Structures are given as C-alpha cells and as structure tokens.
Amino acid sequence: MTSPEKTPLPKNYDPKAIEPRLYAFWERGGFFHEDPDPARPPFIIPMPPPNVTGRAHLGHGSTYTPQDVLTRYHRMLGDNADWLPGLDHAAIATEAVLVRELAAGGISRESLGREQFIERAWEWSRSTGGTIEQQFRTLGFGPDWQRSRFTMDDGLSAAVRKVFVALYREGLIYRGKRLINWDPKGKTTVSDAEVEHVERDACLWHVRYPGADGSFAIEIATTRPETMLGDVAIAVHPEDERYASLVGKMVVLPLVERTLPIIADAAVDPSFGTGAVKVTPGHDPTDYEIGLRHELPMPSIMDLDARITGAEIDVGPYAGLDRYEARAQVVEDLRTHGLLLKEEPYRHAVATSERSGDVIEPLLSLQWFVKMKPLAQPALQAYHDGRLRFVPERYGRTYELWLENIRDWNISRQIWWGHQLPVWYTPAGDVVVAETEEEALEIARTRYAGAALTRDPDTLDTWFSSGLWPFSILGWPEKTLELECWYPAQVLITGWEIIFLWVARMVMLGMHFAGGIPFPTVFIAPLVFDAQGRKMSKSLGNAIDPMDLVERYGADAFRIGILRQMRLEGQEIRFQESRCEEARNFNNKIWNATRYMLALPDALPHAMTLPKPAELTIADRWILTRLHDTIVAVSQYFESFDFGNATDAIWRFVWYEFCDWYLEATKVPQNHATRAAVLSFVWNNAMRVLHPIAPFISEEVWLALPHDGVTIMTATWPDHLEVPVDREAAAAFELHMAATEQIRRLKAELELPLGSKPVTTLPGDLMQIAALTQYTAAAAGATIALDPELAGGVKAIVVEAPASLLLERYRKDAIRLRSEVERGERKLGNEAFVAKAAPDVVAKEKEKLEGYRNELARVEAALASMGETV
C-alpha cells in the first residue's frame, strides 16, 4: 500500500466534519450487521430496549457505551459479534402522554374509543420512535440496526401471548382478588417493584377509640386517619401486658359508630406509638395480612379515583370526598368530638408510584398475577451454582435477596397501550385463555357451549414483554438459526435499578421457556449523577443532554469522557463535563500527532513492516514494548469490564508515552532511519486499540495512514505477540527519560538560558538526552553536563553554574538526602525488620540506602568545595 497523499490537515480536529460521514459510511457498508455463524464464537449483547418515547440521556452513556465498546472489540477479535437493538413500547409513559394530549383537546380516552386510541399510540410511536435511534447513531453506537425489534411487533406480541397462555395452563398465572398498588393518577395498578418508598414529612395522629362497654378507651396512632372508615378491628401485640385484659373486648369506631373487636397479632410493634393499631385490611398491606390471619371482613372505602365510597360499608357523610379532603374532615371531626389526643409531626416513607409520582393507594382488586416462587427457584439456583454472575459481584446479593423474598407479580394494567390480555369471559363469567380469538371461541364452544365472549380490557405490565427480550428478539418460539447460535447471549449490561424489574424476570422466563439462562454475566454499570451527586432531572435543571456534549466536543470525546469516569466498583458517576473537554483535547492530540507523521519527509511504509530488529533504536524498542503492554492491558480491562482503566491505559500510552516521548525522540537524528516504519506500525496498532472506545477518530486516522482493508471496524484486534518486546532496551530508555527530567528540572530551577545548538561532543546515547532537553553548551556562565562515564546508565548529572544558584539547590538536596539516609538506617538498624522481612525487601532497602549515601556524599562534597561546612 502506498502512502496516502500528503494534503495538509486542519490544525484542530473537527469531529462534526467527520463523525456523520463515517457513520453513514459504516451503515451503508453494513458493517454493523451480522448473521449467525456457528463456526465462530458468538458475542451477543441484547440491548436493553429504550422507551420508544425516550431520548438519549447520560445514563445511556454509562450503560450503552460499554455495550458498543465490547461489540466492536469482539468484532475485531473475529467473533460472531452482534449487538441486538430494539425499542420498548413503554406502556404507562406513552399512555400518559396520549391521555394528556387528548385532555388538552377536551377528549377523554373513553370517548375516543380503544381502537382509535391504539391507532394514535402507534402513530405516535412511529413518529417519535426514531428519535432515540438517531441519537444513538450520533453517539457512534453501532448495533445491528437491521435486526431492531419493537416489543409490540407481531412476532414479539405472539411470543407474549404464547408465554401467557403457557403460564396460565401451568397454573403459574392466576386471577385473584388481592391487595394491589393502585396509582390514582395513572389510573392503573403497578407492581411492587415499581413502587418507591419516599421519605416525606407527615403527621402522626393519636386517636381515642372508646370501649363499647364504656369501661375503657384505647388510643391508637395513625398517619392515615381517613382509612379508619374501613377499620374492622384494633390490634395489639399478644405479649403486650398493657392490653392483655382488653383482647377480645369491643371498641366503638368513632364517627361511624361501628363496633370493632380488639385482637392480638404479632405484627404489631408494641414499642411504636401506643402499641395499639387500627386494622384496615382493605387499604394497608400489613392490615391485609392481619385480616387474612384473623378472617376479618375487608371492606373497600375508596374507589379508583381515590375517593371515599360507601358502596361496601357505611362511611357516613364522607362518601364522595377525595382521600385528602376526607383526611382533613376526619381529623377535624375527631377534634370536635374530643377524640383527637395528639398531633405530632412525623417523617416516614410513603409508597409512591415510580411513574406518576402519585401516592400509591393499596386497594383490593380482582387482577391477574404470576406465581413467582416456582419461577424464582431455578433462577436462584443458577446464581448459586455460578451459571449466572454479576459484575460487580455485590449486585448478585441484591438479586438473590429479592428472589428469596419474591411475591406474586401483578401483571394486569388498566391502560390500553400494550399487550391486551389474551383472556376472554363468557356471559356466565367463565374464563377463557387462548393465544388467538379463534382459539378462544373454539374453547368457549366446546367447553361452555357458547360463543359470546368479551375480551378482558386490561393490558400486560410492560416488563412482561421485555422479560422475554433475549429470546423473543431471536424469533422464539420459531426454531431459528439465531436462537440456536445466539441464545444465550454473552453478557447483559444495564443499571442496578432494573435488576428486579427486568434482569431477574428475564432470567426466570428465559430459564422457563428458552431452555436456560439468557446470559451468564450481568455487568451493572454505574448510574450518572451531577457533580454534587444529585440525580439529573429536568425539574432540578441539572440534566445534561448528551447531544449538547456531542455538539461541543464530539461523540468520541463524550464516550471517552464518560468511560474514564467509570470505575469498576463505583455505583455512581458524578459526571463532570470537563472530562469531555479533556477528551476533546486528547483527540486533538491524536490528530496533531497524525499531522506530524504525515508532514515528515519520510514516506510512511506499510503498517506491518518493521525494520530489522538489530536496526531498532532504544527509543523504538521502548515504544514497541509499551505498545505491547498496552495491548495486553486494554484487552484484559475489556474482558473484566474495567472501562475506566482501559481508557486510562490507552490515554497514557497515546499522550504521555507516544506523543510526549516517542514523537520527540523521532526528532533526534539517531532515530531518523527507523522512525517512519515504527511510527506507522505503532500508530496503526494504537488506533485499533482505541477504536472500540473512540470509533470515529480512530477510523479517520487509520484510513489516513497506511492500512489494510476498508474500515477499521473489521480490522483485527492487535496481536501483542506480533509486537517485539525488549525489556532491557526499554529500561535503558527509561533511564534516559529520568535523566532528561532531571536536567529539565535543574534548568528550570537554575533558570539557565535556553539555546538551540545541541552539544555534539557527548557520546552516543547521551546525544538523545541532550537533544530532548534542548541542552546547550555554556551560556551566561552556566553549564549542565552529563557525566560521560555513566553513559550506560545515567545516574548523575554534573552541573556547573554560578555558585549562588547552585548553593541553594545543593542545600535542599542535602536536607532531602539526609532524611532519606536516616530513614534507611533506622529501618535497617531494626533487627526485627532484618530478621523477619522478606530477603528481597531487605536487599532493596540496602541498595536504596547505598544510593542515597553516595548521592549525599557528592552533594556534600560539592557544598564543601563551595566553602559550606557540612
């Protein structure tokens, strides 16, 4: 391959001029696309499908960039690598947007009708759904777009129905009246996993319940006085002596004058409040459990609008009031009756809907559930026997704990956008579950001798369909080649906040239906917060749009910036935009190093042609050795998901080793003969190592230099075995580096004048140091000279300068060296140390002491010669 034409490149790297062009080139070339190939090891990552309504945010930076990095890395390794993208229909979020839009036009969901509503939802999904995928392209993410799936696709919907019917027939899906989490704002149930307990300031009211026989009264404490309308008992702890004599007696429920029994139940904490609690099984999870144990009635006093209703039990004058109005009214009436004993400020965790933010209302309702224990068992087993592991490991505990305490999953939602339950009812109320309406009719005819069926209006929890993701996107239940080759995937990458909602459910459903764990490894990426550790949110105004960052610094800089902030054990990133700016500077550095190479008079030879080993200089050998080590390190960091260290390793190599030292060394005449070949070789390899992290600039540079192939995307991952290593030469060069730094320091401290004429009388290797330090012969009465006797291993630098300048320097050195010598002597004088420490540690200590003593002797001699008493 010939050297590309040497056209001058602009001085600053301009990502905007390059990134869109390269992305289009990749997509047009079909480089992201892959077909199953049983002959090669698979590397599959199912992309967590972003909400169809969503937009890219910084969280995608920390969770999706690693997926792109690993996919690109494994593609270069030659694996059958594919990153499978898609979109989630985001039932509640989408429905909420549409309902809001309709309301703005004065239309209700019901007046529009289900069919129309769903048509709108489809339109809306189609029109906005492209946004996030386009944004992902801007970020350089390269999933296999041709395989993109949507959770409402025909195929995926069929899988959903199949799974539902199968679970129902196995008895793992059932319908029942249970206490569920009602979201009054979203007008739907939500699962336990979608309920968030938020600390809020509230009030604890102490209320007096008079005894029915008038001989006593009992005081209870509650945060929800309005629910007392649904009270069915008072409960105390069985061993609470204060109330032992009252158990079995009756009290009168204030305001509505119902008599309630006093019961004993261990769920009551005697130390809290008064030790006596009101029991409202229809509106509180604890009370519901107590109600079940004691076979208490469970009246509902609230409807789906969270208004008080007297439909099931007498609620006095409160019927029709909103729950908060009712609370205020009840409190006021209690006060009027003298039954309110105390009001104290109280801070506690309130159950809140993650989606709508509204306070959850526990309600008794007839809903559909998945029986989780039988599904959880194998999923736990897989974790325990190591088939499934988490990185970092501690997240496995989270997974384990949840599965051990798992409760049944409420899957029916009262919204329209989503997978409608494949459930029909006969006029008599018989339940028919089938994959299609035809099948349902058939069942109804044969089993119930009727054909009039009404379909259940509810839809499934969004997470039900995403729980099938790793296999539904591969064509399940059809026996496809994809399923055969690409299931299970190799890794799943996501944030810890959806370990329960999504990860655990994929494991359970995958094991149950697809024949095994969906992925052996789950990498939990850190979540992104602002620099103060606060969650990024629109309302706080601290949210950073990744598109803005790309605009300012380029996609590569965004990726590098966020990857460098990822630490293996970290659970959060306190995002600093400055990291992206630094990364932009880094890219500019790469760009200019490339410009330097292209501007050299030497033609850059083919990238894989190195000079004969004997011809390589120590600078060449050093940078090649460092390249070798960098390839090994980055590969290992990728394999262990340590993206922060991987990026740092490349950064160090490119900037501090290649640019700061090697490029400078190529300006020294003794390195001229070999530099073009070594530069070409090293830079070609470095770009390939960089590519998974910074796909654009690595491609642009790689294409600009001698290379094989059409795109770096399909180039091979550098093989460290092809990079010559010479540790001895590398160590020698490092001595030169140390000497160079020493001289620079002296020059800076002594403020010696700069010049441009290199000294030519120094022996071979020292020339290099002289050149790197811009060393010049005597000027203004000062000279720095290298001790030529020490050429093999530079250890001392002779400085001649005006005594006044040197004196201070030597005094400082003497102080430092004396303390070092003292430290060493003390350590070696400690018999226990010499006797018990490892021999090599002792030997090293002796060597160090010796070195310091020699140096000190030199300095003291110099001081003495200047008339200083030492």
Next chain:
RNA sequence: GUGCGUGUAGCUCAGUGGGAGAGCACCACCUUGACACGGUGGGGGUCGUAGGUUCAAUCCCUACCACGCACACCA
C-alpha cells in the same frame, strides 16, 4: 431496622502490606520539525477517627463518625 457501598491533594477519582499517585484547577517558565484543545517545571495530602494484628498499615481486623444507596408491613 437490615444489608451494601464510599470516605486519599482545592475538585473528580486511581492505587498498593515495605519510600503517597493521575487528570483538572493553581503558580512559574516556554511559540523548540504536530498540537496553546500545546510543552516543561513546581507548590499542595498527619490516605475519616480510635484501637488491634504485623518487623512494617493508607492498604488486613474491630469499633465509631460522616455521606450515599438498596431492601423493609413501625401504623
């Protein structure tokens, strides 16, 4: 309440049982065959506190303090 994580330079964070590190910020100097989105040099930390193990602790153990997070039916 239980569990987990974190506390190292002004900031964000690496790191190791044997002389404390990086980037940014700061100070000084420098336009040297690419880069001022640059180069060179420098100042700055009792490694949260108190004990313990060890010849040796920033690192291991214990307790405590501070912060963050998850789980939990304290109404």
